[in-house]
Amino acid sequence: MSRTVPLSAGLPADPSSPSSARSLSARDVKTLGLSALGGTLEFYDFVIYVFFAAVLGKLFFPVDMPDWLRQLQTFGIFAAGYLSRPLGGIVIAHFGDILGRKRMFTLSIFLMAVPTLVIGLLPTYASIGVAAPLLLLAMRVLQGAAIGGEMPGAWVFVAEHVPAKRYGLGVGTLTAGITGGILLGSLVAMAVNRSYSPADVSDFAWRIPFILGGVFGLVSVYLRRFLHETPVFQELAKRRNVARELPLKTILREHRGACVLVGLLTWVLSAAIVVVVLITPNYLQKVHGIAPALALEANAVATLTLTLGCILMGWASDRFGTRPVMLVGFGGLLVTSYLFYTGLPGTPASLIGSYGLVGLFVGSIALVPIVGVRAFPPAVRFSGLSFAYNMSYAIFGGLTPIIITLWLQKDALAPAHYVAALAALGFLLGLVPMSGRGYLPRKAVPAR
Incomplete structure (x- = not known):
């Protein structure tokens, strides 16, 4: 006889409830570790742009453009990643409530890794003119859509996996992994700027953090293949209680x-x-x-x-x-x-x-x-x-x-x-x- 998972599993209002008795298993630790690692790499991919904004501004816009306007447009492209978050989050979450948490959880990091890798390989304004900033903008929009699905998806995925009495610790640890992406971006930016001269950074070294982020992101996509669908969604599907109308x-x-x-x-x-x-x-x-x-x-x-x-x-x-x-x-x-x-x-x-x-x-x-x-x-x-x-x-x-x-x-x-x-x-x-x-x-x- 199969075990029935309560629909509120892993999300206790009262940690003293019977459902909170189970401790973290090896499978829970693997789920939490892979989720946190993926969150770190994905948020790194999203924020590394800001650490090289000054360099990107000089490379992807005309050299005779006023500095203030160049910086405004560079940060405007960065802001585009924020503006595209709701659309990406709504679409990815919609299918996450219908098709499953795991599929969309994996898709979101793929949608972040590929644009990050592409940014690291993009030709600059000197090579292809106005197409360069337009391609950079397109990649940032895709990154924003990905992060919009990744963070809520990661929180839901982990929350529905960990035992009830470790719910807060599980979500908190995952959030720590996500914020660790900022620290990783800062450390990588410092390492690049200390290892290369300003001329080398503008010439080629600025590409290194983006290429690394893209490659490691794709590795994380592979690793997420070993995660399992959440017990809560499995129970919803078994009861045919998944969202039938538009969840929004x-x-x-x-x-x-x-x-x-x-x-x-x-x-x-x-x-x-x-x-x-x-x-x-x-x-x-x-x-x-x-x-x-x-x-x-x-x-x-x-x-x-x-x-x-x-x-x-x-x-x-x-x-x-x-x-x-x-x-x-x-x-x-x-x-x-x-x-x-x-x-x-x-x-x-x-x-x-x-x-x-x-x-x-x-x-x-x-x-x-x-x-x-x-x-x-x-x-x-x-x-x-x-x-x-x-x-x-x-x-x-x-x-x-x-x-x-x-x-x-x-x-x-x-x-x-x-x-x-x-x-x-x-x-x-x-x-x-x-x-x-x-x-x-x-x-x-x-x-x-």
Whole structure:
């Protein structure tokens, strides 16, 4: 007689429930490891562009173009990756709820690896003229579509595999792997720039990170062949309970509250990542005159503590419950962001120490998928999370750099105010019952 897997399997509201008794098996560890590795490589492929934006701007646009316009168009192509996330996420998630998590999980990394490899092989403006930036734009659009499906797909895939009592740790570890892609990109960029002269970087060395990312991405596609479909989707298919109508239609009709919750939490996530991790290194150099090497070193430390923080927050969510960890995590982010930005420029030691501390609390972003995955029922879980997450990230991830840039004209502490305000929002969202309870199709269990 076959074992019946509850539709809420792996997504407990109460870690003391009987379904939470199983511990991590060797198969769970393999699933988590391959998923995290793939997430690291895919996010590396997505962000490596920003580390070589200045070089790409000179190579893919006319040499006589004003520098400000060249940079604007270069970052415009980077932003195109964000704008294409919702469409890619919706399409990939739609088929993930119909055909299975594993197929779309593998497809998303393939769609990221190939464009990354192509970017590394593209001819420049000097060779093919205006076709060069157009091809670069097309590759970024494909990358954005891929990342839009990868992150929600990875969270759902792992959440539906790991045992209930390790749900937070599993999702947190996967999120750590994804954010580790930023650290990997930073380290590779530093290695390339230290190993080659500026002339060599512009000549050929800029291609190395993209080619490596593409090749390793294709290896990850092969490795994902050894993953298994999630027990939750297998049970849905067995009961013929997979989504029959367009999943997005069901989400907008029946799960608007969950969409709002996940969308607002994603705003908090985008503020922490975009401001603290991506914008701050340039802010340290431009506003406080900190040497580029020191700024990048401090940023690498903060990214490392962010990665560790994701694991810590996931573990704590299993141990103490999601709600109290949200209150502590986002409350800590509010306090440490002010400590960091008001203490600048400080000494090298204080800069690295305070940046590392705020990075640790940025790890609270792992709570976003922990809440978000279980906010939707299994039949439309992939589509619901993908729609809410990607729509919010496309809006707020794109607007945040503009908001901070304009705000800095008035106040040098604009990054601190913005991050603290969104951390306060995250704190308040921790009080929402759905944040601690999740989706319970039959009998509600009090939120912890």
